[in-house]
Amino acid sequence: MIGRFLELLTCLADSEVDFVIIGGFASAAHGCTNVTQDIDICCDFSPTNLMRLQKALADLNPVHRMTSKKVKLELTEDNCKSLKNLYLDTELGQLDCLGYVKGVGGYRQAVKVSEKIEIEGKVFNILNIDALIESKKTMNRPRDLQTVIELKVLKDKRNDDNS
Amino acid sequence: MPPSSSGLGRWVLIPVTGVRVPLGVFIMTNTNKDQENTSFDEQSRFDELVEHYPYLKEARDYGVDIQMLMDNADRTPAERLRRHQSALNALNMLKGARKL
Numbered sequence: 382m383i384g385r386f387l388e389l390l391t392c393l394a395d396s397e398v399d400f401v402i403i404g405g406f407a408s409a410a411h412g413c414t415n416v417t418q419d420i421d422i423c424c425d426f427s428p429t430n431l432m433r434l435q436k437a438l439a440d441l442n443p444v445h446r447m448t449s450k451k452v453k454l455e456l457t458e459d460n461c462k463s464l465k466n467l468y469l470d471t472e473l474g475q476l477d478c479l480g481y482v483k484g485v486g487g488y489r490q491a492v493k494v495s496e497k498i499e500i501e502g503k504v505f506n507i508l509n510i511d512a513l514i515e516s517k518k519t520m521n522r523p524r525d526l527q528t529v530i531e532l533k534v535l536k537d538k539r540n541d542d543n544s
Numbered sequence: 545m546p547p548s549s550s551g552l553g554r555w556v557l558i559p560v561t562g563v564r565v566p567l568g569v570f571i572m573t574n575t576n577k578d579q580e581n582t583s584f585d586e587q588s589r590f591d592e593l594v595e596h597y598p599y600l601k602e603a604r605d606y607g608v609d610i611q612m613l614m615d616n617a618d619r620t621p622a623e624r625l626r627r628h629q630s631a632l633n634a635l636n637m638l639k640g641a642r643k644l
Contacts, residue, residue, distance in 0.1 A: 414608060
């Protein structure tokens with residue numbers, strides 16, 4: 382069983398939130414060895430999609446994790462118009478929602494460079510290996526450089542297996 | 545102890561020899577210091593792999609667990625994420641461990 386992260390992603394998918402899995406969880410899905418303690422997604426930051434996101438998380442006590450007092454997530458059609466990112470803590474784990482991924486672009490672009498994976502009967506979009514490499518290279522943190530190296534090996538292996 | 549060396553195992557097909565190397569016979573080391581102690585046989589197999597996957601050497605030098613990485617490569621996304629969750633569960637257990 383894949384556990385809490387899958388449960389969290391399933392909540393989003395079941396509420397028809399438009400998102401692409403990015404970051405460490407996407408890297409792990411491709412085969413990278415690092416463990417991540419949160420889920421990063423790139424999602425459509427339209428008010429409609431953000432309200433769907435809020436509905437998806439309604440039973441999980443979502444709070445803004447970057448605020449000192451862990452302010453409860455309370456979006457309205459008006460106040461979410463200016464949002465670019467959301468950094469949340471939920472009962473199923475930490476969820477960082479980005480409207481823009483460095484090295485990739487906004488949600489629409491992320492969808493174009495994503496691929497579908499199936500986990501326990503659920504289908505999700507994740508950033509493909511090339512896009513993940515670009516985004517990690519752009520971040521340029523030491524741990525991202527390790528991920529880039531691993532992704533390059535995994536890409537070569539996959540190309541080899543498919544040829 | 546390495547996994548069993550019997551059977552074909554799920555491992556990379558080495559194009560040079562055409563032989564699929566059983567997992568238990570091919571143990572990667574992930575540090576340069578360990579490399580000094582690896583057998584000639586294991587080192588030459590690694591060298592063959594690096595010829596085929598050039599970034600492997602960089603990965604090894606960076607300290608990546610090559611065996612784990614290549615094993616993950618042969619798994620489905622769901623299997624990889626199950627492994628990932630197991631590791632995360634272990635990490636969370638350690639966080640809650642009581643110091644004696």
